[in-house]
Amino acid sequence: MSSNTNARQSWKVPASIISKRTSNPIRAIVDHIKVKPNANKSMISLALGDPTLFGNFKIHETCTEAVSKQLHSYKSNGYPPSTGYLHARQAVADKFTLPAAPLVAQDVIITSGCSGAFCNEGDNILLPRPGFSLYQTLADSKGVEVRYYDLLPENNWEMDLKQLESLIDDRTATVVMNNPSNPCGSVFRKQHLLDFLAVCERNHLPVIADEIYCDLVFSGNEFFPLASLTTTVPVLAVGGLAKKYLVPGWRVGWIFIHDRNNIFNAEVREGLNSLSQLILGSNSLIQAALPDILHKTDPAFYDETRVQLEASAKLSTDILSKVPGLKVIVPQGAMYVMISIDIAQFKDIPNDIVFTEKLLGEESVMCLPGSVFQCPNFIRIVFTSPSEVLQEAYTRMAEFCARHHV
Ligand SMILES: Cc1ncc(COP(=O)(O)O)c(C=O)c1O
Incomplete structure (x- = not known):
């Protein structure tokens, strides 16, 4: 007999509210x-x-050798910092920095997923339709209202910018754009990206740019990293090894914080660091191998x-x-x-x-x-x-x- 007067009388293990809305x-x-x-x-x-x-x-042998080297070094078996090893962040920054969108190691977080960065329950987020379905799953799970902007098939799936702008209100936290696109296989023209940035600028809307398919573009098309086309709109760009390096199961991605004018300020950067702590760092071996994977793979x-x-x-x-x-x-x-x-x-x-x-x-x-x-x-x-x-x-x-x- 329990002495606890609040003791439960029977088993009751309900699924959590978060799990139900996910x-x-x-x-x-x-x-x-x-x-x-x-x-x-x-x-x-x-x-x-x-x-x-x-x-x-086939993945490139540099990638397998780089991971094997780390495996045999016995130096990358522990918990990495939640934002990633500094040398891995540095390697990613060195690989992706551009004169028009400079990056240093502190602008890079090694992880996957960033949708919780600016949104609170009750805020809304603009997502592409058609779009990668996990965006909605993440937003629903966090209690963030989803508003869809349309991509137009007759215009190579470009964003309907008029309709997009009409969805914005004072609770709109951010807009997610995905280029090149899953599921559309589209690649946005430079002018279209500039027009999109003008809408974001007018409405003071930061962007999450999902660029996981960066550079996977066909003849006659060019990939422009969104952040390289703006000096004023803050952009969180998301990328990773999954597609370009053909290793989705290795589970290493990154977030780039492009914020030339300190609009995110220390609080948002700190928030991103805190969110990265929800997982105890991404895969140690693979991130330790990033310098070789990114810098030694034959072009x-x-x-x-x-x-x-x-x-x-x-x-x-x-x-x-x-x-x-x-x-x-x-x-x-x-x-x-x-x-x-x-x-x-x-x-x-x-x-x-x-x-x-x-x-x-x-x-x-x-x-x-x-x-x-x-x-x-x-x-x-x-x-x-x-x-x-x-x-x-x-x-x-x-x-x-x-x-x-x-
Ligand atoms: C648009 C888009 N973003 C992100 C991802 C997931 O990337 P990762 O495997 O790095 O989590 C995918 C995977 O299919 C995708 O299509």
């Missing part, structure tokens, strides 16, 4: 797909933005990855743009293509979710419905599979569309 739209929609793949056809998934799945995108590696991605983008566009009922928005970078489904041209497919389900059930091809990115009647394809796999998947998709066409 949900990834991808899981919310995809987990409801009950259709099983066609057992007579091999499964092809074009759904996961992970370039390592098929082994056709040819970046070109090879880009060329390989561009060839896959072209193959996807060439085949799928000939399929009646589908319209390809030609990708300019990253590893994704969004395809518009003209629902009116299909006799028994009322929306993107049914399209995805039937395609899986009949052809064992999995792609994500645009609805998971807040963009109905589109599908997103990841084109990192080997070309023969892509060809097989697209042949099946073409047969599927022909079968269901009016």
Whole structure:
């Protein structure tokens, strides 16, 4: 018998409020797909933005050697500082500093994720639609209201800046922009970025620039780091090893604090440091290997990855743009293509979710419905599979569309 008069009489372990309001739209929609793949056809998934799945995108040996060197040094097995080892922050700053957007080690935080930096419960945050679904998950989890600004497919997915500006009020904490884009595969023109910065300037709105796909751009396009185009709008830029170095599982990313005029002041910088302490530092081995990874990787590696991605983008566009009922928005970078489904041209497919389900059930091809990115009647394809796999998947998709066409 407990002497504690407040003792509980039975087990009661409720899930926390935070856990209940945390949900990834991808899981919310995809987990409801009950259709099983066609057992007579091999499964092809074009759904996961992970370039390592098929082994056709090879990481550079400098990266493996750099990690192996750290492993055998026995010097990087402890807890790193929560903001990252100083030499790792220095290596990142040296790699990414630009005359127009200078960085020193103190402007770099080695981590992943920064969405809590300026927002309080009750504030709102502007997110792109379509956009990476984790932004919404993080905002919902923190009790921050999400307001979506539209990306326009007819303009290569540029931001609808008028609509974006109309969403801003005095509780708008920040705007997230993503360039090059997941899921759109778009790359913003310099003038468009300048126009966007003008809106932010007019409204005193700091920006979180998700540039994880930096430099993964195809011929005729150029990547401009947002911070290099402004001296006045404060920018937190987010990047990492995941995509450009083809190692998403290594879990090392970074935040750059670009704030030439001390608008963030000491409090926000301190806040970012505090938030970084929620996790006891990111992976010690990988961050210790950053100086070698960033500074010794043969530049040819970046070109090879880009060329390989561009060839896959072209193959996807060439085949799928000939399929009646589908319209390809030609990708300019990253590893994704969004395809518009003209629902009116299909006799028994009322929306993107049914399209995805039937395609899986009949052809064992999995792609994500645009609805998971807040963009109905589109599908997103990841084109990192080997070309023969892509060809097989697209042949099946073409047969599927022909079968269901009016
Ligand atoms: C737009 C975007 N931002 C961030 C990430 C996640 O990056 P990391 O693996 O470094 O957390 C992804 C991953 O797919 C992404 O598409």
